[in-house]
Amino acid sequence: MELFDLITVQSIPQAIKAHARAATAQQGANIRFIAGGTNLADYMKLNVERPAQLIDISRLPLDQIEETGDGGKKLGALARNADVATHAAVQAKYPVLSQALLAGASPQIRNMATVGGNLLQKTRCMYYRDTAADCNKRNPGSGCSAIAGHNRMLAVLGTSEHCIATNPSDQNVALMALEARVHIEGVKGGRDVPIGEFYLVPGSTPQRETVLEPGDLITYVSLPAPSAGARATYLKLRDRASYEFALASAAVLLKQGASGSIEFVRVALGGVGTKPWRSTEAERALLGKAPSQANLQAAAEAALEQAKPQSENAFKVELAKRCLVHALHQVSLAA
Numbered sequence: 001m002e003l004f005d006l007i008t009v010q011s012i013p014q015a016i017k018a019h020a021r022a023a024t025a026q027q028g029a030n031i032r033f034i035a036g037g038t039n040l041a042d043y044m045k046l047n048v049e050r051p052a053q054l055i056d057i058s059r060l061p062l063d064q065i066e067e068t069g070d071g072g073k074k075l076g077a078l079a080r081n082a083d084v085a086t087h088a089a090v091q092a093k094y095p096v097l098s099q100a101l102l103a104g105a106s107p108q109i110r111n112m113a114t115v116g117g118n119l120l121q122k123t124r125c126m127y128y129r130d131t132a133a134d135c136n137k138r139n140p141g142s143g144c145s146a147i148a149g150h151n152r153m154l155a156v157l158g159t160s161e162h163c164i165a166t167n168p169s170d171q172n173v174a175l176m177a178l179e180a181r182v183h184i185e186g187v188k189g190g191r192d193v194p195i196g197e198f199y200l201v202p203g204s205t206p207q208r209e210t211v212l213e214p215g216d217l218i219t220y221v222s223l224p225a226p227s228a229g230a231r232a233t234y235l236k237l238r239d240r241a242s243y244e245f246a247l248a249s250a251a252v253l254l255k256q257g258a259s260g261s262i263e264f265v266r267v268a269l270g271g272v273g274t275k276p277w278r279s280t281e282a283e284r285a286l287l288g289k290a291p292s293q294a295n296l297q298a299a300a301e302a303a304l305e306q307a308k309p310q311s312e313n314a315f316k317v318e319l320a321k322r323c324l325v326h327a328l329h330q331v332s333l334a335a
Contacts, residue, residue: 071225077116100174163206173270199275246271291332
């Protein structure tokens with residue numbers, strides 16, 4: 001770990017100004033906001049991240065979990081994962097989010113990790129973490145060691161010839177299915193971005209993972225009011241029962257009409273994509289249909305139709321299909 005300067009701020013405008021001043025003074029040197037620090041600290045120890053300056057935002061008033069006027073929910077960027085997961089209203093209205101958070105990490109990490117930090121969680125690709133290896137995400141233009149190397153845990157959806165790293169988050173798969181919006185403040189003012197547009201696939205620029213610009217600060221995440229009558233679940237398949245990243249996961253919301261046909265459905269996949277993966281293909285395959293085994297299987301086939309497995313992770317395609325079918329079974333009332 002290299003030496004760095006630490007600045008403490010007390011307000012959102014102060015945080016953004018501090019970032020802008022530091023960027024100007026250091027001519028673009030790496031600057032990071034830090035709160036829980038569970039992910040950033042890991043990469044600083046590995047010398048993958050080498051910020052010249054850290055701006056401590058942990059004292060900002062962004063840790064609240066609040067109702068919105070339209071029946072939705074507002075999750076402050078500094079709300080702890082443990083607090084969100086166990087919040088009574090979240091468990092009642094958004095059980096898929098509570099389940100996803102409780103399936104991730106360990107109790108100790110959930111007590112420190114934040115909503116905003118989880119949104120920006122870095123990949124666990126072994127080559128990204130190894131500064132001796134070629135990695136386009138860490139060192140653009142150097143190559144991707146994973147494509148011809150060990151890639152069992154890596155992505156099969158959204159990949160490119162430049163990067164196949166998997167997004168590791170559980171929280172963000174649930175947020176994708178819930179159609180959350182990410183609220184951002186920056187030097188150009190405030191904006192909010194649908195989570196489906198917040199993440200970028202690697203393409204030829206894998207070093208850029210989100211639409212955030214230098215100095216942008218996530219302030220909160222908003223959730224729309226839940227669809228009345230919809231059932232939800234988060235299913236995670238992994239090598240061991242706890243403290244493990246997903247090989248495949250599925251966040252599913254589903255509502256059936258009086259006839260049993262599916263009136264509303266949202267599907268997102270984890271463990272298989274370069275970003276939390278919303279499958280509109282699966283949703284289209286299910287809408288208006290009965291939740292029969294054949295229809296659920298057809299939806300799973302549609303969700304993984306564009307998968308591009310590598311030398312060691314072809315099993316993920318079938319695993320993700322089975323994960324999705326099982327999750328859909330759990331929330332459907334069989335016709």
